[in-house]
Amino acid sequence: MIELETFRGEARKWFADQNLPVVPLDIDGRFEVLRAWQRTLFESGWLGISWSTEVGGRGLSPVHQLVFNEELVRARAPQPIGLIGLEVVGRSIEHYGSDWQRRELLPRLLSGEDIWCQGFSEPEAGSDLASLRTSARDAGEDFVVSGQKVWTSWAKQAQWCALLVRTDRDAPKHKGISYLLVDMSSPGITVRPLVQMTGDEEFCEVFFDEVSVPKRNLVGEINAGWAVANHTLGSERGSYTVRRRAELEVAFDDAVAQVQSWSGGGRERVPDRVAAALGKAQIALQVLEGQTRKTIDRLVAAAGPTAEDSLDKLLLNGVEQAVFESVVDLLGPFRTAPNLAPFGLEAERWIHDHYFSRAVSIYGGTSQIQRNIIAQRILGLPRG
Amino acid sequence: MAEPDDQKLDLPIREYLDRAFDERRRLGMLTGTGTDRDFLRAVAAQGWFSLAIPESYGGLGLPLADLAPVFAALGEYLVPGPIVENCVLPSLLVERASAEGRSALLATVEDGAPVGLVAPHTGSTWADQLGSVRCTDGKLDGEMSLVRFGEQAELLVVVANDERTVCLVDPRTDGVIVVADGKGDPGSSTATVRFRGASILGGPAAEGRSAVALAAEIRGWMRMLVGCYLAGVARWSFDQTLTYVQQRQQFGRPIGSFQAVQHIVADMYASTRSLENMCAAAAEDLRDASPQAVDLRAACLKAYAAESARRVCENAIQMHGGIGYTFELSLHWYYEHALALRSWFGDERDLEREIGFAVLAGGAARNTTTQEVAG
Numbered sequence: 001m002i003e004l005e006t007f008r009g010e011a012r013k014w015f016a017d018q019n020l021p022v023v024p025l026d027i028d029g030r031f032e033v034l035r036a037w038q039r040t041l042f043e044s045g046w047l048g049i050s051w052s053t054e055v056g057g058r059g060l061s062p063v064h065q066l067v068f069n070e071e072l073v074r075a076r077a078p079q080p081i082g083l084i085g086l087e088v089v090g091r092s093i094e095h096y097g098s099d100w101q102r103r104e105l106l107p108r109l110l111s112g113e114d115i116w117c118q119g120f121s122e123p124e125a126g127s128d129l130a131s132l133r134t135s136a137r138d139a140g141e142d143f144v145v146s147g148q149k150v151w152t153s154w155a156k157q158a159q160w161c162a163l164l165v166r167t168d169r170d171a172p173k174h175k176g177i178s179y180l181l182v183d184m185s186s187p188g189i190t191v192r193p194l195v196q197m198t199g200d201e202e203f204c205e206v207f208f209d210e211v212s213v214p215k216r217n218l219v220g221e222i223n224a225g226w227a228v229a230n231h232t233l234g235s236e237r238g239s240y241t242v243r244r245r246a247e248l249e250v251a252f253d254d255a256v257a258q259v260q261s262w263s264g265g266g267r268e269r270v271p272d273r274v275a276a277a278l279g280k281a282q283i284a285l286q287v288l289e290g291q292t293r294k295t296i297d298r299l300v301a302a303a304g305p306t307a308e309d310s311l312d313k314l315l316l317n318g319v320e321q322a323v324f325e326s327v328v329d330l331l332g333p334f335r336t337a338p339n340l341a342p343f344g345l346e347a348e349r350w351i352h353d354h355y356f357s358r359a360v361s362i363y364g365g366t367s368q369i370q371r372n373i374i375a376q377r378i379l380g381l382p383r384g
Numbered sequence: 385m386a387e388p389d390d391q392k393l394d395l396p397i398r399e400y401l402d403r404a405f406d407e408r409r410r411l412g413m414l415t416g417t418g419t420d421r422d423f424l425r426a427v428a429a430q431g432w433f434s435l436a437i438p439e440s441y442g443g444l445g446l447p448l449a450d451l452a453p454v455f456a457a458l459g460e461y462l463v464p465g466p467i468v469e470n471c472v473l474p475s476l477l478v479e480r481a482s483a484e485g486r487s488a489l490l491a492t493v494e495d496g497a498p499v500g501l502v503a504p505h506t507g508s509t510w511a512d513q514l515g516s517v518r519c520t521d522g523k524l525d526g527e528m529s530l531v532r533f534g535e536q537a538e539l540l541v542v543v544a545n546d547e548r549t550v551c552l553v554d555p556r557t558d559g560v561i562v563v564a565d566g567k568g569d570p571g572s573s574t575a576t577v578r579f580r581g582a583s584i585l586g587g588p589a590a591e592g593r594s595a596v597a598l599a600a601e602i603r604g605w606m607r608m609l610v611g612c613y614l615a616g617v618a619r620w621s622f623d624q625t626l627t628y629v630q631q632r633q634q635f636g637r638p639i640g641s642f643q644a645v646q647h648i649v650a651d652m653y654a655s656t657r658s659l660e661n662m663c664a665a666a667a668e669d670l671r672d673a674s675p676q677a678v679d680l681r682a683a684c685l686k687a688y689a690a691e692s693a694r695r696v697c698e699n700a701i702q703m704h705g706g707i708g709y710t711f712e713l714s715l716h717w718y719y720e721h722a723l724a725l726r727s728w729f730g731d732e733r734d735l736e737r738e739i740g741f742a743v744l745a746g747g748a749a750r751n752t753t754t755q756e757v758a759g
Contacts, residue, residue: 008756066757242757256743267741275740279687282739283732286684290662296757314654374653375646379626382641 001060008067014044015075023078027201031081031157038080038112046072047086048110051094055106062299066242073246084153085109085116087240089162092232093181096220101181105160119149119163119182119206120229127369129164130173130226134208136165136180142212143167143180145188148205151363155204156191158184162232163208168223179225181217188212198355234305236364237313242292242299244316244360245285248323251353252281255327255345262344274343277326284322291315307377310370317361317370328354393435393450394457400430401461410462414570414717419465419498419536428496432467436475437493441486448475448605452667455609456660459616462718464571466498466533468613472605473499473541476598477552482586485552488539500537500555502528502577503602504547506727507734517579519544519551519588524559524579532728534562534575542584547599549591551584558582569724570717597675604678607686607729608666614693615659617722621700621715622656625649628704645703652699655692662688680742687735690726697722 021037024030041047050065051057058064072079080086090109093101108114125132134147145165155161161182168176182189188211194203220228256278263269295312328350334340338348361367375381404426413420427433435451437443451471458467474489481489492499506514517526524542531537540553540560555562559582565574590598629640629649639645666681673681697719701708708715730738 004757063757070757260744260746263744265744265746267744270741270744272737275738275744276733276736277740278743279736279738279740282743283684283687283736286681287658287662287688290665291658293665294661311654311657314650315658368647371647371650372643374650375640379649379653381626381630381646381649382638384641384643384646 002064004063004067007060007064008071011046011068011071012075014046015071015077018075018077020075020077031154034078034081035112035115037078038082041080042111047080048106051090051106051110055094055102056110062239062302063296066239066246066296066299069243070246073250076250080112081154081157082109082112082115084118085114085160087243088232088235089116089118091235092162092179092228093219095231096179096228098216098219100216101219105181109160114159115154115157116160116162117152117155117158117184117204117206118232119152119155119161120232121151122148123150127366129229130177132164132166132177134163134165135169136167136178136213138167139212142214143218145180145182145208145211145213148207150205151194152204152206153202155184155206156193156202160184161206162219164225164229167225171223174226176223177225177229178222179219179228180213181219182208182211182213183217186211186213197358198352231305233365234309237370238295238305238309239299240364241288241309241312241316242295244320245288245292248288248320249285252278252285252323252327255281255350258341258344258346260344262341270343274330277330281323281326284319284326288315288319307373310365310373311378313364314367314370314374317367320357320360324350324354324357392453393446394453396430397432397454398457398461400427401457401463405461405463410464413464414462417533417536418567418570418572419533421496421498421536424465424470424496424498426496427467428470428492428494433470433474433493433496436471437478437490438475441478441490443475443493447671448472448609449667449670449673451609452612452663455612456616456619456663459613459618460620462571462617462620462714462721464721466500466537466572468606468609469499469501469532469541470496472602472609473501476601476605477541477550477589480550480589480594480598481552482589484586485589488552488554488585492539497538498533498536500531500534500540500577501543501602501606502531502534502540503543503599504528505530505603505606505729507730508737509734515576516546517542517544519549519584522584522587524551524553524582524584527576527578529565529576530574531577532572532574534577535564535573540577541602542579543595543599543602545595547596549588550595550598550602551588552586553579553582553584569721571721571724600679601675603729604675604682607682608670608678610725610728611659611682611685611689612663612667614689614722614725615656615663617718617725618652618656618659618689618693618696621697621718622649622652624713624715625652625700625703632705639703648699648703652696652703655696659689659692680739683730683735683739683742686730687732687739690730690735691732693722694719694726 021033023033048057049060049068050062053059122132136143136145161184163180163182165178165180166176167178188209190207192205193201195201196203331347334342334347340347434443435446436448439445474493478489514529515527540555542551559580561578563576567573630638632639666685670678701715
């Protein structure tokens with residue numbers, strides 16, 4: 001296997017030679033540019049780094065994948081559009097999927113030909129995910145799906161959805177759930193976009209009205225979808241934390257660089273409060289750095305999803321919010337003026353990133369759910 | 385239950401403490417001066433203070449970073465006294481000190497004579513309240529408050545002239561006056577040390593830029609190892625709490641089954657584990673790091689330790705309810721000592737500012753944010 005440092009050097013050089021795409025703000029333009037970017041990354045061999053070669057990956061380690069991500073983020077390159085497929089859903093298909101699913105779906109997922117969304121949350125099933133009610137009825141050749149999902153990122157653009165459905169109403173709630181792969185062009189699917197606090201609108205509501213799904217699209221066994229779902233959620237917690245760390249570090253470096261260019265490098269113009277806010281963010285990032293070393297050890301050992309992922313995610317939530325809260329606080333009254341840049345800080349960007357940081361303690365399981373998991377599954381405290 | 389990783393050197397020390405550091409002995413120190421000369425002599429005989437002394441001077445020659453798990457263990461057992469001074473100062477100074485200074489330092493390693501550190505050791509907020517010391521032609525003048533174990537110290541390391549001189553002085557020398565500051569910390573007692581033309585031992589250990597660098601090294605390792613000690617304080621307070629919430633029954637069930645309690649315990653665990661992981665990462669990286677690299681990493685570690693250990697102790701008391709607030713349990717000793725250590729060489733508020741300016745000044749700071757994933 002290629003040495004990590006050699007691999008890092010190759011990635012760094014590749015990015016240096018690229019014309020990085022300029023990402024438009026409007027959602028359709030953004031989608032098209034980032035999809036083309038995914039194609040470029042794929043054709044250059046940078047996607048599916050840790051996936052097996054049989055599904056179009058490179059068969060390297062998860063740490064190689066993280067190294068590549070660090071280089072991508074530090075090059076200020078955008079992430080490819082199909083991140084949910086690449087980092088979350090695809091990994092579960094690779095792990096639990098049938099030969100047909102892996103062979104047919106994963107290469108197109110990697111290349112960006114197929115974009116995936118993740119149909120987990122429902123209006124009545126957020127933190128209590130296992131109480132989901134979208135159902136799949138056995139109709140011989142097919143399942144027939146009816147129900148509603150919500151907060152489904154990129155559903156409007158996606159070709160496929162990894163969908164959690166109830167297949168046994170009488171079983172205990174965790175034991176009646178199945179994991180289906182649904183073609184989003186199937187008749188009976190309606191998608192309605194939702195606008196988020198940041199002004200972005202990749203969120204959607206997805207309605208399923210008697211949608212036929214072939215049985216070969218079932219991942220794993222019937223009524224055994226909860227384990228697959230937890231595998232997916234594990235990726236959204238542990239390895240996500242390592243990837244996000246690189247993004248937060250780069251964002252912080254940018255904030256520091258903006259203040260430096262405003263102050264001209266000296267400390268005379270810099271108020272104590274500005275230094276303290278940056279110091280606070282730096283400390284938080286150092287905490288996350290120490291924490292993610294343990295995550296990387298687990299990835300190297302291929303430990304799979306564990307309750308420890310919840311510890312990482314809980315800490316990430318605090319760190320991410322501390323970083324952006326520290327920076328955005330320095331805008332003070334200027335937060336109402338996105339075109340201005342007090343202390344050199346570009347208000348529009350920091351306001352956007354700060355709003356997005358409010359989502360981190362909600363997605364992938366709220367901080368409250370992570371605390372439940374830590375208390376009950378790591379510390380062994382009894383359920384209330 | 386996950387265990388803290390990276391335990392190495394601390395095992396013999398834990399065994400020794402289990403054997404020789406009983407509650408009576410600890411209480412004697414906590415309610416007395418915060419130390420005990422016989423105990424220091426005994427642990428010196430165990431080799432505690434020679435761990436980081438170069439081999440050419442009879443020590444084990446370990447990097448100070450390797451002492452991280454030792455100090456975490458000392459924090460768990462709440463071992464008070466000038467252990468950090470006696471481990472760090474002779475190790476950093478022995479090669480630079482004058483001949484007289486060197487033999488005085490090695491004597492403390494041998495028999496555990498307390499070493500005091502007379503240095504600006506608060507964050508910038510209190511810098512003007514602390515005093516300062518000048519060294520001119522081998523004579524010291526001025527004063528410094530809050531010198532840990534100033535009354536008990538048998539050797540003083542003095543950082544003078546705005547960190548442009550580092551020297552040693554025998555506190556029994558003429559012109560050294562030591563006045564107790566009162567005792568607000570069970571784990572230490574502090575004093576104001578006044579110099580009136582007191583002679584230093586031999587020549588200065590460092591002057592000019594090398595003194596500035598040495599003062600920064602002293603500060604860095606004090607912060608790093610006190611941060612590790614606070615991680616031990618947090619670990620013990622958390623462990624006690626986890627046990628207690630499973631035993632204590634209210635409303636007919638263990639209080640640990642209530643979500644309000646579980647979430648606080650989960651946060652205590654997250655704070656403790658992340659602080660331990662930060663200590664382990666710093667220990668790994670700082671084994672052969674440049675002194676500049678130590679400075680910023682140690683400041684970040686100390687800042688997080690100051691904040692998180694305090695919070696864990698406070699939550700431990702809260703989770704124990706009424707009894708946690710009394711002398712029936714030891715929680716308060718840990719909390720009180722943590723509060724004292726929190727401010728020594730900077731609490732999180734002062735360190736945030738210091739770190740922010742360091743980051744803006746570039747250099748070592750930037751490397752730490754771009755820590756790379758490695759295999």
